[in-house]
């Protein structure tokens with residue numbers, strides 16, 4: 001083996017760590033980018049079939065997926081979705097445009113129960129679906145509710 005003093009001298013080294021996450025089934029996903037210099041083939045979205053230069057790949061099974069089909073629930077949501085719970089009074093909770101739940105005090109329909117948030121969480125637990133919950137003010141401003 002030839003000893004060499006040659007070096008590749010790098011300055012301004014930078015990079016962004018690949019994001020990774022765990023899906024609702026416990027599978028690990030990591031962001032990928034196709035490296036054409038390494039003669040990698042483009043990926044294919046397992047949901048829409050689109051050819052991918054970048055996206056997410058499942059480390060448990062190898063499925064690939066478009067960026068747009070991956071929802072990062074840790075990213076701050078900014079407005080309610082159809083499936084989210086919304087309330088204007090912490091008593092009436094709407095989902096899909098319909099009244100889904102009321103959380104009034106047992107003896108007073110005009111007062112929100114002390115455990116209203118726990119009741120909302122229990123309602124989600126029954127449905128096994130945990131979307132966001134929002135308070136909507138008189139002015140229509142939305143505030144994400146921390147249920148627990």
Ligand SMILES: [Zn+2]
Pocket residue numbers: 045046047048049050065066069
């Ligand atoms: Zn897709």
